[in-house]
Amino acid sequence: MSNSHAVVAEQFDDRAQQHEASSLGMWIFLATEIMFFGGLFTAYTVYRNIHTAAFETASHLLNAKLGAFNTAVLICSSLTMALAVQAAQMGKRKRLITYLLSTMALGLVFIYIKFILEWHHDFLEGLAPGLHFTYAGPHASRVELFFCFYFIMTGVHALHMIVGEGVMTVLLVMAWRGAFSQERYNPIEMMGLYWHFVDIVWIFLFPLLYLLGARF
């Protein structure tokens, strides 16, 4: 949505109009994202209501400690992202680069935990629906349904994280080259909106998937 030139794009009259337009565009994009995840959340909620007991059993097969740790990691990354936006607004190049790098590092920690420590483990345990599902306890097919949604929802979320990492890499290079200033920090701000959105999705996913039933 941003353009790579420091000048105002030809369709806009001035920088303020360009800034407002890209902000509104980003908020609308996030609205489409909410509807996209909303479809998944709705389907999940319907099945969780129909198969309450099975979903609780299945939820207890997840590692809630890793999930909680990852929640903390993401909240920290939201903080560093917010600090990156502030650094960009004040035109502090070095601080911007530092905070962008920390945000990306925390994001990678999340992805590592999600894929290697959780997904890989679930796969080995035979909890991967359609591919390798060996769970044979009560309500086996409903447990499989839970894991199906678990993988789709956390997978789509992780995909958004990976896209975010990619865009942040581009922004990092731009920041390195000094593309941002007190007048032009809009792309960082838009990245911030996106990153916070991805975090919020996880804030909902964590209790919905990991904390079913009386667990602690």
Added chain:
Amino acid sequence: MSSPEVELPIESRVHYLNAGYGIKSWLLTTDHKRIGLMYLVSITFFFCFGGIAATLMRLNLLEPQGLLVEPETYNKLFSMHGIIMVFFFLIPSIPAVLGNFLIPMMIGARDVAFPRLNLLSWYVFMTGGLLALYAVIAGGVDTGWTFYTPLSTAYSNTHVMAAAAGVFIAGFSSILTGMNFVVTIHKMRAPGLSWFRLPLFIWAMYATSIIFILGTPVIAISLALVGLERWFHVGIFDPALGGDPLLFQHMFWFYSHPAVYVMILPSMGVISELVTAFSKKKIFGYHFIAFSSIAIAAIGFLVWGHHMFISGQSIYAGLVFSALSFAVAIPSAIKVFNWTATLYKGSISYEAPMLYALGFIGLFTIGGLTGLFLATLAVDQHVHDTYFVVAHFHYIMVGGAVMGYLGGIHYWWPKISGRLYPDGWARVAAIIIFVGFNLTFFPQFILGYLGMPRRYAVYPAEFHTLNVVSTAGASILGLGYVIPLVYLIWSMRYGPEAGPNPWHATGLEWTTASPPPTHNFEETPVVTEEPYAYDRLAEEIQVV
């Protein structure tokens, strides 16, 4: 809004059509007008494909036992007709062609807010469309355009994945278009152009964009779930494994019912422009028409359950959905009443676009009123899944949406091409289309009411006569669609020059040259008056 200086001939002036030559200048353009034209060519191409499928279906139904094709082939024909016409013609038709072309010009902007996203939307659309075409060529798909589970996930052995992936991808082009329009309308309006000075076409496109933004993501995720279920058979929509097929229907119609309003709202916007321009009269009830567009978009999100009255949905949910479906008729009726009130005591002229507009008002009214039959729980029991439903939604989608689209294309063609088409031929074509349409689809109301189910390749002999009438009508309708194709292409080269405002219409798009320069206006216009100021325009013309 003064008329521009003395016009140079089209060839000796630089405008958006001759600003660059060669295929690259089109494929890499970010000019909203060129992107609109690229969409025009693309959706005309898809319309022909969908039309061929419809022709083969109507030919097959000439005989009760089926004249032409096996039932399996017939299933694929109606599926491809539905998928291509809905997702690759009707949904993009007015928004992507006329919306792209007109929105920046109507609000006095140089381009849309995000021109490169606009170009990207065309590529995304073509990727989806070609994938759907691949599904046709590779052997077709037989689930109907609705992709209902479990047929689509467990039983169909046709190319469901390719077709669904095509629809999935094309959805993102709708999202990009909707985002672009909302931001453009909010942030790019010319000085003085407040919300209630906007043309009603803009209000309609705004309402449409809201549906694009909030509805399309839901069908994307629904089709993604269908794909996963088809691949892995994990039970997302399979009752044996804990899933619920009705959930798919809920998710599908949450988008696909509002999508009907994506088809009809832009047409309503076009009709508001046409009715005023050819009555030479200020529109009656501007605010009511503007807000009824928003109301249709809003209520349209709450009526999806009327597709599932007999699918096992709770009867109480059915009652609520029935009542809400009646509610959506109110803003629709407000529009019809306001259009007819605008006609009252207007100086009406019957140029081709106006014929389409008048056709629209009549046909949309029939389509809308029969929609109330279907929203009534008891009547729907009787006519559900019959030709009555087919006739109803074709009155909305063809009698409504396509009539509005053709009316709009004819109205703004002088602006798009800079040239006039032969009005006599255009009027003849409009009348042929109107007659052919009614002959095709009115018998289907009767067929459906008598009990002929939809989606069957064969039918009992008692329905023979009405089916022959319907097929005869379809041939007339097909002929009617070919005529504009011929004379519009002819006019691009041989038509007389139109000048900036051939209809003596109001609106910023008519204050600039035809075809417009790449940046639309020589200088940013300043708006000082209400829209549709035909009284003042009439005085001006008399003075001249």
